Amino acid sequence: MSSSAESTTRHRRSAGFSGEAPSRELPTTPRGLRTRANLIDAARVVFERDGFLDARLVDITTEAGISAGSFYTYFDSKEEIFSAVQAEVEKEMLHPDVRAVTGGDDPVALIREANRAYLESYQRYAPFMRLMEQVANIDDNFRDLRRKRGEAFVERNAKSIKQLQDQGIATKDVDPVLASFFLSGMVARAAYSRFVLGEDWTIEEMVDSLTQLWANALKISAPST
Amino acid sequence: MSSSAESTTRHRRSAGFSGEAPSRELPTTPRGLRTRANLIDAARVVFERDGFLDARLVDITTEAGISAGSFYTYFDSKEEIFSAVQAEVEKEMLHPDVRAVTGGDDPVALIREANRAYLESYQRYAPFMRLMEQVANIDDNFRDLRRKRGEAFVERNAKSIKQLQDQGIATKDVDPVLASFFLSGMVARAAYSRFVLGEDWTIEEMVDSLTQLWANALKISAPST
Amino acid sequence: MSSSAESTTRHRRSAGFSGEAPSRELPTTPRGLRTRANLIDAARVVFERDGFLDARLVDITTEAGISAGSFYTYFDSKEEIFSAVQAEVEKEMLHPDVRAVTGGDDPVALIREANRAYLESYQRYAPFMRLMEQVANIDDNFRDLRRKRGEAFVERNAKSIKQLQDQGIATKDVDPVLASFFLSGMVARAAYSRFVLGEDWTIEEMVDSLTQLWANALKISAPST
Amino acid sequence: MSSSAESTTRHRRSAGFSGEAPSRELPTTPRGLRTRANLIDAARVVFERDGFLDARLVDITTEAGISAGSFYTYFDSKEEIFSAVQAEVEKEMLHPDVRAVTGGDDPVALIREANRAYLESYQRYAPFMRLMEQVANIDDNFRDLRRKRGEAFVERNAKSIKQLQDQGIATKDVDPVLASFFLSGMVARAAYSRFVLGEDWTIEEMVDSLTQLWANALKISAPST
DNA sequence: CATGAATGAGTGTTCATTCAT
DNA sequence: GATGAATGAACACTCATTCAT
Numbered sequence: 006m007s008s009s010a011e012s013t014t015r016h017r018r019s020a021g022f023s024g025e026a027p028s029r030e031l032p033t034t035p036r037g038l039r040t041r042a043n044l045i046d047a048a049r050v051v052f053e054r055d056g057f058l059d060a061r062l063v064d065i066t067t068e069a070g071i072s073a074g075s076f077y078t079y080f081d082s083k084e085e086i087f088s089a090v091q092a093e094v095e096k097e098m099l100h101p102d103v104r105a106v107t108g109g110d111d112p113v114a115l116i117r118e119a120n121r122a123y124l125e126s127y128q129r130y131a132p133f134m135r136l137m138e139q140v141a142n143i144d145d146n147f148r149d150l151r152r153k154r155g156e157a158f159v160e161r162n163a164k165s166i167k168q169l170q171d172q173g174i175a176t177k178d179v180d181p182v183l184a185s186f187f188l189s190g191m192v193a194r195a196a197y198s199r200f201v202l203g204e205d206w207t208i209e210e211m212v213d214s215l216t217q218l219w220a221n222a223l224k225i226s227a228p229s230t
Numbered sequence: 231m232s233s234s235a236e237s238t239t240r241h242r243r244s245a246g247f248s249g250e251a252p253s254r255e256l257p258t259t260p261r262g263l264r265t266r267a268n269l270i271d272a273a274r275v276v277f278e279r280d281g282f283l284d285a286r287l288v289d290i291t292t293e294a295g296i297s298a299g300s301f302y303t304y305f306d307s308k309e310e311i312f313s314a315v316q317a318e319v320e321k322e323m324l325h326p327d328v329r330a331v332t333g334g335d336d337p338v339a340l341i342r343e344a345n346r347a348y349l350e351s352y353q354r355y356a357p358f359m360r361l362m363e364q365v366a367n368i369d370d371n372f373r374d375l376r377r378k379r380g381e382a383f384v385e386r387n388a389k390s391i392k393q394l395q396d397q398g399i400a401t402k403d404v405d406p407v408l409a410s411f412f413l414s415g416m417v418a419r420a421a422y423s424r425f426v427l428g429e430d431w432t433i434e435e436m437v438d439s440l441t442q443l444w445a446n447a448l449k450i451s452a453p454s455t
Numbered sequence: 456m457s458s459s460a461e462s463t464t465r466h467r468r469s470a471g472f473s474g475e476a477p478s479r480e481l482p483t484t485p486r487g488l489r490t491r492a493n494l495i496d497a498a499r500v501v502f503e504r505d506g507f508l509d510a511r512l513v514d515i516t517t518e519a520g521i522s523a524g525s526f527y528t529y530f531d532s533k534e535e536i537f538s539a540v541q542a543e544v545e546k547e548m549l550h551p552d553v554r555a556v557t558g559g560d561d562p563v564a565l566i567r568e569a570n571r572a573y574l575e576s577y578q579r580y581a582p583f584m585r586l587m588e589q590v591a592n593i594d595d596n597f598r599d600l601r602r603k604r605g606e607a608f609v610e611r612n613a614k615s616i617k618q619l620q621d622q623g624i625a626t627k628d629v630d631p632v633l634a635s636f637f638l639s640g641m642v643a644r645a646a647y648s649r650f651v652l653g654e655d656w657t658i659e660e661m662v663d664s665l666t667q668l669w670a671n672a673l674k675i676s677a678p679s680t
Numbered sequence: 681m682s683s684s685a686e687s688t689t690r691h692r693r694s695a696g697f698s699g700e701a702p703s704r705e706l707p708t709t710p711r712g713l714r715t716r717a718n719l720i721d722a723a724r725v726v727f728e729r730d731g732f733l734d735a736r737l738v739d740i741t742t743e744a745g746i747s748a749g750s751f752y753t754y755f756d757s758k759e760e761i762f763s764a765v766q767a768e769v770e771k772e773m774l775h776p777d778v779r780a781v782t783g784g785d786d787p788v789a790l791i792r793e794a795n796r797a798y799l800e801s802y803q804r805y806a807p808f809m810r811l812m813e814q815v816a817n818i819d820d821n822f823r824d825l826r827r828k829r830g831e832a833f834v835e836r837n838a839k840s841i842k843q844l845q846d847q848g849i850a851t852k853d854v855d856p857v858l859a860s861f862f863l864s865g866m867v868a869r870a871a872y873s874r875f876v877l878g879e880d881w882t883i884e885e886m887v888d889s890l891t892q893l894w895a896n897a898l899k900i901s902a903p904s905t
Numbered sequence: 906c907a908t909g910a911a912t913g914a915g916t917g918t919t920c921a922t923t924c925a926t
Numbered sequence: 927g928a929t930g931a932a933t934g935a936a937c938a939c940t941c942a943t944t945c946a947t
Contacts, residue, residue, distance in 0.1 A: 037927085058283070058368065062921065072929045077922075135367075142364040143283065152427050176446065183431070183439040190423065191416035198415065202377050206408070214408040221401065222447040261947085262910060287938065297912050302939070487906085508733065508818065512942060522908045527943075585817075592814040593733065602877050626896065633881070633889040640873065641866035648865065652827050656858070664858040671851065672897040711926085712931060737917065747933050752918070912944075923933075 029081065041079045043069045049090045053132035057087060057140050084147075087140065094133050098126060112174055112225055117216040120192055124208050127196035135201045159186050166223065176224035188219050254306070266304045268294040274315045278357035282312060282365050312365065319358050323351060337399055337450055342441040345417055349433050352421035360426045384411050391448065401449035413444050479531065491529045493519040499540045503582035507537060507590045537590065544583050548576060562624055562675055567666040570642055574658050577646035585651045609636050616673065626674035638669050707754070716754045718744040724765045728807035732762060732815045759822075762815065769808050773801060787849055787900055792891040795867055799883050802871035810876045834861050841898065851899035863894050 032038050047068035051060045062083060066073050080086040127134055141148045163185035169175035192215050198204045199211060257263055272293035276285045287308060291298050305311040352359055366373045388410035394400035417440050423429045424436060482488050497519035501510045512533060516523050530536040577584055591598045613635035619625035642665050648654045649661060707713055722743035726735045737758060741748050755761040802809055816823045838860035844850035867890050873879045874886060 034927095056368070061919090073921095074923080074930060075928055078927065083921080139367040142360075142367045143281070148427065179442050179446070180435070180439055183435065184443060186423070186429075187416050187420050187440060187443055190419035191412050194415035194419045195412050198411070202373065204411075210405070210408065214405055215412060217404050218409060218412055218447040221404070221449055222443040224446055257910080259909070259947090265910075286936090296910095298938090299913060299940075300911050302941095303910065308938090484906095506818070511940090523942095524909060524944080525907055528906070533942080589817040592810075592817045593731070598877065629892050629896070630885070630889055633885065634893060636873070636879075637866050637870050637890060637893055640869035641862050644865035644869045645862050648861070652823065654861075660855070660858065664855055665862060667854050668859060668862055668897040671854070671899055672893040674896055707931080709926090709930070715931075736915090746931095748917085749919080749934060750932050752920095753931065758917090908945105908947085910944105910946090912942100913940105914942105915940095917938095919936090921933100921935105923931105924929105925931090926929085 029079075029085070032079065037079075040069070040071060040075070044071070044076070044079055044086065045089050045093050048086045049094065049133070052087065052090060052136050057083075057136060057143065084144075091137070094130065098130060112169055113216065113220045116219050116225075117212060120215050120219070121208070121212045123192055124196055124199075124211060128200050128208070131200040134197070138197065138201065159189055162189055169223065169225065174225055179223070184223065188222060191215065191218070254304070254310075257304070262303075265294070265296060265300070269296070269301070269304055269311065270314050270318050273311045274319065274358070277312065277315060277361050282308070282361060282368065309369070316362070319355065323355060337394055338441065338445045341444050341450075342437060345440050345444070346433070346437045348417055349421055349424075349436055353425050353433070356425040359422070363422065363426060384414055387414055394448065394450065399450055404448070409448065413447060416440065416443070479529075479535070482529065487528075490519070490521060490525070494521070494526070494529055494536065495539050495543050498536045499544065499583070502537065502540060502586055507533075507586060507593065534594075541587070544580065548580060562619055563666065563670045566669050566675075567662060570665050570669070571658070571662045573642055574646050574649070574661055578650050578658070581650040584647070588647065588651065609639055612639055619673065619675065624675055629673070634673065638672060641665065641668070704754070704756070704760075712753075715744070715746060715750070719746070719751070719754055719761065720764050720768050723761045724769065724808070727762065727765060727811050732758070732811060732818065759819070766812070769805065773805060787844055788891065788895045791894050791900075792887060795890050795894070796883070796887045798867055799871055799874075799886055803875050803883070806875040809872070813872065813876060834864055837864055844898065844900065849900055854898070859898065863897060866890065866893070 032041055044065065047070075048060075048065045051064045051068055055061075055064070060083070062076055063073050065086070066076050076086075080089065137151065141151050159182070163182045166175060166181040166185050170177050170181060195211055195215060199206055199208075257266055269290065272295075273285075273290045276289045276293055280286075280289070285308065287301050288298050290311070291301050301311075305314065362376065366376050384407070388407045391400060391406040391410050395402050395406060420436060420440055424431055482491055494515065498510075498515045501514045501518055505511075505514070510533070512526055513523050515536070516526050526536075530539065587601065591601050609632070613632045616625060616629075616631040616635050620627050620631060645661055645665055649656055649658075707716055719740065722745075723735070723740045726739045726743055730736075730739070735758065737751050738748050740761070741751050751761075755764065812826065816826050834857070838857045841850060841856040841860055845852050845856060870886055870890055874881055874883075
């Protein structure tokens with residue numbers, strides 16, 4: 006991210022983050038695929054290092070070891086490759102270690118594990134998360150995209166909360182959807198504060214506190230016998 | 231904020247947000263003071279409309295009804311006038327309605343009022359808040375500035391929580407500082423989601439839910455006899 | 456003089472160094488005269504410190520303790536006040552210590568004293584001389600002005616040489632005018648090298664060498680009995 | 681050089697003349713090399729015509745037949761291309777006619793040839809020399825660079841003088857290094873006066889006078905049998 | 906006369922994007 | 927396909943000079 010003391014100029018002339026379509030078929034040759042992959046890796050490095058705005062396409066192509074002009078063989082704009090980076094990282098974030106959250110049926114333990122998993126993931130992807138935060142506040146379309154994605158997560162949590170309520174484990178005095186949204190937001194913001202803003206908490210104390218607050222907020226008790 | 235489909239150019243060449251200093255004495259003549267004030271008002275309009283990055287100095291001076299060159303009679307850079315705008319808005323945000331939060335000694339009522347006040351203020355200043363969010367994610371120095379300011383708020387809340395704990399009204403199973411931080415963050419993020427991202431909740435349901443969650447999280451009960 | 460690492464912009468919009476005329480009558484009131492004098496002093500300070508190009512009128516008026524606009528009550532342009540500075544310094548350079556060069560009738564001693572006087576004067580006015588050198592290489596009219604002035608000096612020296620030649624003291628194998636020009640130039644350049652470029656010679660060794668070279672060049676001998 | 685009556689604006693924003701480094705690799709393609717060469721040629725034309733300060737990059741690129749932005753493909757600043765011009769001209773100045781100065785062992789003839797060669801070269805490169813003089817008085821770094829280069833020349837001459845002294849051909853009453861410096865300076869200044877300031881001497885009379893003065897100054901006689 | 910705010914022409918510089926080779 | 931040179935729109939910024947008060 007640019008230290009504010011730097012002196013830079015930023016340009017933007019392209020199409021922006023379009024709502025959906027991959028907008029371009031993948032290259033056919035293995036070589037092309039490899040170059041495209043290199044480009045994405047390079048873009049991630051540069052974006053995470055310089056931020057979206059200060060990242061120059063030239064830096065990305067240089068990092069990828071190709072010429073400036075070749076960029077357009079694979080992507081149409083900075084926004085488009087950013088989307089590709091994002092897709093790539095999100096794929097990576099899900100892939101391997103969605104270890105089935107252990108904990109059996111202790112709901113607090115489940116929440117704890119979910120919180121820990123979230124924080125650890127955030128930590129691992131901190132530069133990327135910071136980047137996402139930046140872009141979301143720069144570009145409206147991207148902001149919407151992100152919001153839409155968040156919804157899924159919130160809804161899943163809402164369902165869990167509803168279940169706990171139905172089971173008599175969680176209080177019914179909160180709306181499950183809003184509670185999910187707000188409590189998830191609390192954790193997300195805590196992660197942002199810790200890993201982007203640099204608050205100095207240990208993950209352990211964060212997990213403890215957040216879990217406690219979350220459990221209290223839902224008044225989670227041992228399931229009624 | 232720019233729709234991402236637009237085609238714009240962004241410049242940044244100046245010194246960035248310096249930690250503090252007003253960095254330039256005020257003009258002495260009434261005319262100068264008036265022009266400076268116009269400039270700040272104009273800047274606020276343009277910043278809130280176009281975002282920090284897309285705001286051009288010439289738009290600001292035009293909006294203020296002065297020539298481009300005159301900008302530098304009052305400010306050295308876009309960053310500097312942004313700081314002035316920020317100072318101005320923050321002054322405005324505090325001024326009138328620091329209505330002593332009513333509610334007597336009912337702690338939940340107090341929390342409710344605080345939450346409502348926060349949300350209403352956020353709503354009133356939504357374009358500005360959105361702007362702040364953007365700048366904070368663009369400029370490191372500014373991010374730090376903002377974080378420092380947040381601390382005060384969190385600490386105040388932490389003190390209240392501690393008090394409630396000492397009075398036996400709130401649970402002692404959470405650290406008051408972390409709880410304050412995380413719960414404040416929850417509210418802040420809810421406001422952001424509502425007024426910047428555009429979730430469609432009524433303020434009333436937000437206040438209800440957030441207050442309930444907050445109260446639950448602290449296990450606030452009627453004061454012991 | 457600007458270190459080349461600085462970043463500046465220079466403007467020039469005025470009339471330049473006009474060949475002659477003082478182009479403006481002096482102020483009538485004592486106060487006006489005083490302000491004008493302050494302005495000239497201030498200009499000298501700023502010019503010598505920053506060079507002609509980097510000197511800003513604002514710096515000059517600030518240094519003089521008056522407002523920017525008042526400058527034009529006294530001068531029409533940067534060039535004009537520069538001319539005034541130049542006139543002032545030249546007046547000063549001549550005034551007090553044109554001590555009749557001692558040395559009786561020993562021509563070498565006379566040359567030595569002239570050289571020493573020149574070097575000492577150059578040293579005393581080194582910042583100004585440096586400034587003159589700069590301006591002369593920037594502005595054609597000024598260059599001519601200066602050349603014209605040099606002529607007088609050269610002619611005087613030429614006359615002396617002619618005299619020595621007529622007295623049989625100096626060789627007749629050199630043209631007195633050219634010899635005067637070239638030898639004077641030699642001394643002038645030596646002074647420039649020493650006091651502007653920073654060669655590290657003592658004045659004493661400079662005087663010795665220059666005098667010796669000068670005397671040799673003219674083959675000055677004891678006057679023929 | 682600008683007539684002082686003109687109305688111009690001068691900018692300077694870049695890094696200045698850095699001590700040495702070529703600071704940028706040459707383009708690889710023939711086309712690139714050609715454009716770079718065009719740019720240098722164009723810059724020389726514009727610099728020599730307008731002076732360093734009044735030369736605008738856009739004039740240079742126009743003269744070179746390329747767009748303004750392309751300048752930065754090859755150079756970072758006006759200073760940098762100036763250095764390239766300088767290097768180019770200096771290369772050119774040395775190339776063809778380093779004719780071994782004829783004259784056999786007559787030291788005066790040698791000096792005469794050296795003087796003539798210097799003057800003729802100065803004449804051929806008069807616009808460039810004028811330019812050099814201007815830049816040297818504007819930019820400190822460049823001034824130093826130039827001084828350093830002069831040293832080599834002076835030292836070579838000093839060695840010759842020392843030799844003549846050792847052979848009993850030149851007087852020992854002058855320090856060879858200072859004599860070299862001062863006499864070289866005399867010639868250089870004469871050239872400047874003639875070709876930049878416009879004194880109207882023929883080269884022939886200059887050579888005659890300068891050589892005579894130089895020889896006299898060193899009291900050069902026929903080598904002691 | 907003094908003040909100091911206002912003016913505005915003028916140019917360097919960036920970099921996403923295009924295109925001839 | 928790849929290359930890398932060329933393009934050109936876009937803005938910040940300076941400061942001599944003017945002028946209303």
